[in-house]
Amino acid sequence: MNDDARGQALEAIALQALEAVCKAGASQADVLLVEGDDREVRVRGEEIDFVKQAQGRGLGIRALVAAQGGFQTAIVSTSDLAPQAIERMAHEAVALARETAPDPQAGLPESGLATDRPDLALFDPADQDVPIAARIEDARRAEQAARATDPRITNSEGSQASSGFARIVYASSQDFLGRYASASHGLFSEPIAQDTGGMQRDHWSTTGRRLRDLEDAAAVGREAARRALRRLGARRVATGEVPVLFDSRTAPSLIGQLAACANGYSIYRQSSFLHESMGERIASASVTIIDDGRLPGGLGSKPFDGEGLPTRRNVLVREGRLESWLLDCYSARKLGLASTGSAARGTGSAPRVGTTNLWLEPGEKTLAELIAELDRGLLVTELIGMGFNPTTGDYSRGAAGLWIEGGEIAHAVEEITIAGRMQDMLLGIDRIGSELVWHGRTASPPIRIASMTVAGE
Amino acid sequence: MSQKSAQDGGADARGLAFFHDRYDLSDPALERILETALARRVDAADLYFEHTTTDSVSLEEGIVKSGDRHVEQGVGVRAIRGERQGYAHSDDITLDSARLAASTAGAIADASRPHAPVALASRAGARDLYPVALAPTEIPVTQKVAWLGEVDRYARARDPRIQQVMASVVCQYKRMLVAASDGTRVADVLPLVRLNVQVIAADGKRREVGYQGAGGRFDLAQMQDPARWQSLVDEAVRIALLNLEARPCPAGTMDVVLGPGWPGILLHEAIGHGLEGDFNRKRTSAFSDKLGQRVAAPGVTVVDDGTLPARRGSLNVDDEGTPTRRNVLIENGVLTGYMQDRLNAKLMGMEPTGNGRRESYAHLPLPRMTNTFMLAGQDDPEEILRSVRNGLYAVSFGGGQVDITSGKFVFSASEAYRIEDGRIGTPVKGATLIGNGPDVLMRVSRIGHDLALDEGVGTCGKDGQGVPVGVGLPTIRVDALTVGGTEG
Numbered sequence: 001m002n003d004d005a006r007g008q009a010l011e012a013i014a015l016q017a018l019e020a021v022c023k024a025g026a027s028q029a030d031v032l033l034v035e036g037d038d039r040e041v042r043v044r045g046e047e048i049d050f051v052k053q054a055q056g057r058g059l060g061i062r063a064l065v066a067a068q069g070g071f072q073t074a075i076v077s078t079s080d081l082a083p084q085a086i087e088r089m090a091h092e093a094v095a096l097a098r099e100t101a102p103d104p105q106a107g108l109p110e111s112g113l114a115t116d117r118p119d120l121a122l123f124d125p126a127d128q129d130v131p132i133a134a135r136i137e138d139a140r141r142a143e144q145a146a147r148a149t150d151p152r153i154t155n156s157e158g159s160q161a162s163s164g165f166a167r168i169v170y171a172s173s174q175d176f177l178g179r180y181a182s183a184s185h186g187l188f189s190e191p192i193a194q195d196t197g198g199m200q201r202d203h204w205s206t207t208g209r210r211l212r213d214l215e216d217a218a219a220v221g222r223e224a225a226r227r228a229l230r231r232l233g234a235r236r237v238a239t240g241e242v243p244v245l246f247d248s249r250t251a252p253s254l255i256g257q258l259a260a261c262a263n264g265y266s267i268y269r270q271s272s273f274l275h276e277s278m279g280e281r282i283a284s285a286s287v288t289i290i291d292d293g294r295l296p297g298g299l300g301s302k303p304f305d306g307e308g309l310p311t312r313r314n315v316l317v318r319e320g321r322l323e324s325w326l327l328d329c330y331s332a333r334k335l336g337l338a339s340t341g342s343a344a345r346g347t348g349s350a351p352r353v354g355t356t357n358l359w360l361e362p363g364e365k366t367l368a369e370l371i372a373e374l375d376r377g378l379l380v381t382e383l384i385g386m387g388f389n390p391t392t393g394d395y396s397r398g399a400a401g402l403w404i405e406g407g408e409i410a411h412a413v414e415e416i417t418i419a420g421r422m423q424d425m426l427l428g429i430d431r432i433g434s435e436l437v438w439h440g441r442t443a444s445p446p447i448r449i450a451s452m453t454v455a456g457e
Numbered sequence: 458m459s460q461k462s463a464q465d466g467g468a469d470a471r472g473l474a475f476f477h478d479r480y481d482l483s484d485p486a487l488e489r490i491l492e493t494a495l496a497r498r499v500d501a502a503d504l505y506f507e508h509t510t511t512d513s514v515s516l517e518e519g520i521v522k523s524g525d526r527h528v529e530q531g532v533g534v535r536a537i538r539g540e541r542q543g544y545a546h547s548d549d550i551t552l553d554s555a556r557l558a559a560s561t562a563g564a565i566a567d568a569s570r571p572h573a574p575v576a577l578a579s580r581a582g583a584r585d586l587y588p589v590a591l592a593p594t595e596i597p598v599t600q601k602v603a604w605l606g607e608v609d610r611y612a613r614a615r616d617p618r619i620q621q622v623m624a625s626v627v628c629q630y631k632r633m634l635v636a637a638s639d640g641t642r643v644a645d646v647l648p649l650v651r652l653n654v655q656v657i658a659a660d661g662k663r664r665e666v667g668y669q670g671a672g673g674r675f676d677l678a679q680m681q682d683p684a685r686w687q688s689l690v691d692e693a694v695r696i697a698l699l700n701l702e703a704r705p706c707p708a709g710t711m712d713v714v715l716g717p718g719w720p721g722i723l724l725h726e727a728i729g730h731g732l733e734g735d736f737n738r739k740r741t742s743a744f745s746d747k748l749g750q751r752v753a754a755p756g757v758t759v760v761d762d763g764t765l766p767a768r769r770g771s772l773n774v775d776d777e778g779t780p781t782r783r784n785v786l787i788e789n790g791v792l793t794g795y796m797q798d799r800l801n802a803k804l805m806g807m808e809p810t811g812n813g814r815r816e817s818y819a820h821l822p823l824p825r826m827t828n829t830f831m832l833a834g835q836d837d838p839e840e841i842l843r844s845v846r847n848g849l850y851a852v853s854f855g856g857g858q859v860d861i862t863s864g865k866f867v868f869s870a871s872e873a874y875r876i877e878d879g880r881i882g883t884p885v886k887g888a889t890l891i892g893n894g895p896d897v898l899m900r901v902s903r904i905g906h907d908l909a910l911d912e913g914v915g916t917c918g919k920d921g922q923g924v925p926v927g928v929g930l931p932t933i934r935v936d937a938l939t940v941g942g943t944e945g
Binding site: 044057100201236386391392400419 | 520521523524526530531539540544545546548561564565597599602621623657665709710741743819855856857859860862864865866868869886887888889891892939940941942943
């Protein structure tokens with residue numbers, strides 16, 4: 001898949017599209033071409049629920065037309081790769097661009113395009129030959145293990161396995177042509193536990209660039225079942241201010257929300273609570289947050305970003321101090337800064353800022369130790385709802401988890417909310433756990449926040 | 458599409474003509490593809506063809522910086538055997554790729570068998586719930602750009618504290634064709650428009666956001682009526698300025714009054730998802746096996762109605778070709794029905810209800826909501842507010858989420874006030890409401906006579922698929938709901 005005829009054919013199509021849009025009148029242009037091959041299966045109980053297979057591709061053309069006062073921009077995308085269709089799209093892109101306003105900050109990168117193509121271990125060629133039956137077997141093993149864990153596991157939403165392979169080609173009128181192949185595999189199990197008090201579900205998952213990086217299927221099912229079982233008997237707790245621990249599945253959402261507030265677009269729009277905080281202390285001194293697009297095997301890794309710039313390691317927060325925004329070329333120009341190689345791009349949209357592999361640096365103590373030293377407080381294992389306002393930092397979300405009393409788990413908790421201001425929550429991080437587990441592109445060890453408002457009874 | 462077919466006939470005829478002319482999808486060709494899927498030992502098969510054009514124009518900092526146009530086309534082929542579904546899709550609409558997908562989908566069955574030939578026949582009624590004079594994607598971009606410029610100037614002129622205006626107009630024109638092994642053959646043409654306005658207001662160091670959107674399946678010209686879009690901008694500005702004054706929300710259990718319209722998201726999250734057929738067939742819903750039982754207070758009647766003209770959540774037929782209808786989910790407090798797609802209806806021995814929906818050809822259909830709302834009651838909204846001594850009045854919401862199995866749901870208020878001595882008091886921000894689906898409607902103690910539907914901006918997510926939906930509610934009082942804020 002790395003160096004094959006199909007990849008070269010896609011490069012030829014991308015270059016044809018680039019030439020067509022430049023001929024049609026674009027002063028600058030870029031083309032993104034993505035081809036994917038995806039499989040997904042779900043087993044529920046003894047039965048296969050579904051088997052899905054698909055091939056898909058998408059071509060996105062961005063035209064930039066020089067006008068008085070800047071470039072006019074448009075993006076046109078389609079899945080139709082026939083030469084006439086590409087020709088027609090190229091003209092449409094230029095015509096559409098001419099309808100928009102010239103923007104002095106628009107434009108491709110002036111320099112610094114990626115010249116290296118590091119091997120980031122984004123796929124294992126052998127995985128392409130793994131038959132779908134083997135993934136069905138993975139899902140079945142996870143499902144059986146979950147159901148066999150305990151007689152109270154009475155039902156499930158099923159266990160799901162997926163494998164996706166993609167080829168990505170990016171070409172721009174700055175003489176850039178880049179291509180890479182990647183894969184991602186996942187396994188997810190969602191059992192339901194039941195007792196006289198009612199039903200509770202929970203899930204566990206594993207993801208990776210290579211099948212051999214995944215956790216054992218039966219272990220995934222068992223962990224999912226363990227999590228569902230411990231939620232039985234959940235009840236509300238009294239309203240009050242308590243220390244709140246986030247486990248390694250809920251903590252990443254906080255890190256992701258913080259990164260979104262360091263996104264260059266929300267900074268120049270002044271729609272982030274952090275927009276005037278560069279260089280300032282925004283979190284407790286134990287907090288260091290890194291985004292690195294070149295971690296070998298990382299689910300967010302890629303050799304170059306959505307504008308052809310090399311991906312790199314950016315330290316957003318170092319020992320509590322805000323050290324960098326995440327920027328693409330446009331947001332960087334708006335702020336008088338340089339891109340951080342953080343342009344993310346889909347075929348149907350202009351580049352925007354995205355994270356790659358984002359994580360909080362781990363601390364010393366395990367989650368078990370953090371629980372043991374907590375006299376009274378909440379361990380959050382699931383968050384629901386969208387109650388975060390990036391402009392003000394106001395945070396209020398539905399939560400479920402475990403109540404800790406005297407360093408031990410007392411009972412499961414549900415139907416409560418946790419609230420605070422992100423500003424206070426970040427400064428209030430007083431413990432960081434040692435376990436850093438990747439379930440996606442963002443990871444965080446357990447975090448303890450000294451005090452949040454829990455609303456319940 | 459020929460000029461003639463664009464103008465003649467209903468949505469079914471126009472959709473059929475489009476796929477026939479553009480991709481040569483005649484009935485015999487469709488029948489052969491279905492027979493390829495049926496060559497294996499499967500119970501049923503269906504095809505879903507889609508061609509969707511979406512354009513969006515966005516403004517910020519006073520200028521339209523970019524225009525986007527996206528064309529999505531493809532075919533999804535499904536084969537069903539018992540509870541098992543095989544699905545394959547391709548973005549290449551040719552007979553060959555459809556046949557290949559059909560054979561892939563059919564591979565869920567391990568043996569082949571002879572089968573009866575498929576004979577397709579039109580199943581569509583004459584109904585067209587959303588006729589438009591002009592596809593919104595055919596309206597020149599120049600006109601949309603000029604309009605957004607007006608929106609921007611109007612918003613900024615409202616108040617000097619308005620610092621940023623972001624506005625976008627998104628237009629979609631979708632054509633779909635469904636053919637199934639039971640002979641169903643139906644097409645539809647679906648327009649969808651939406652205007653979004655977000656403003657940021659600043660006062661000293663404090664900054665707040667106000668958002669308002671509106672849309673539906675109608676001519677863009679309706680949205681472009683100054684009276685309509687100006688009132689929408691006024692709302693966005695009003696909410697941003699109000700939030701500048703808002704105080705932190707109290708935390709704890711209190712009586713809550715929900716305003717009319719968009720707060721109907723309560724129904725969507727608290728009970729709607731729990732009444733979708735798949736969860737009940739699998740018995741993973743907190744509402745499983747509760748048909749015929751009391752799940753809400755007397756007087757509470759909740760319907761899901763896909764047949765409302767021009768609404769964002771409406772459909773002539775669902776994505777399996779079943780005509781949509783008005784389904785009564787809860788009647789006077791008693792659970793009376795689930796929302797079904799074909800597969801789950803069949804497995805539960807029930808009728809499909811026109812709720813089989815999918816995000817696109819690349820997705821399997823699932824039972825989903827359309828427009829979900831509570832019917833009006835008798836109470837005067839003013840009197841409902843006066844009936845609460847101290848509590849919360851929530852008028853508008855951001856998003857919500859539910860855990861189907863435990864029944865716990867949450868949703869976040871974007872406009873809310875304290876109720877103090879039966880009167881609307883201080884505005885509060887950051888209020889989150891959380892509750893338990895199976896009992897929240899039991900605690901509805903007043904129902905207003907002011908049923909309103911939302912403005913047409915809802916998108917529902919399930920299994921990673923987003924579909925447009927609507928909600929509605931009269932003013933209601935809910936006793937003892939948990940409110941999550943920061944003030945003790």
